[in-house]
Amino acid sequence: MFYYPKLYFRDLWISVPLLGVILIQIFLWVYLIFNIHSDAGQIFLHYNIIFGVDLVGDWWRIYFIPLAGVVVILLNYFFSLMLYSVDKFLARLMSGWVLFFHLFLMIGIILLVRLNA
DSSP, rough: OOOOHHHHHSSHHHHHHHHHHHHHHHHHHHHHHHHHHHHGGGGEEEEEEEEEEEEEGGGGGGGHHHHHHHHHHHHHHHHHHHHHHHHHHHHHHHHHHHHHHHHHHOEEEEOOOHHHH
């Protein structure tokens, strides 16, 4: 059985994490647009504790990080919608995990922007 998207998004365990993820995505794009400038040239794209900076690239490549977040949202909510009629708990869990994923994405982007400042 397939649930209509209108019924699916009325579930608070689905819609509240989606609202949080959308707000985080808006923050990520605005934060990057105002802090990463096109005249930056080469910027740090990855940093780890052991090796330090291990990936340097063009300024526009940092926008792939929130773009990957959009892809994760679309795929996760599509599969969650497909699973909702079979197992509501798993569909709700997937919606919660995408919010958890985006919190770490936000932390990573904030740290990368501060590293490049």
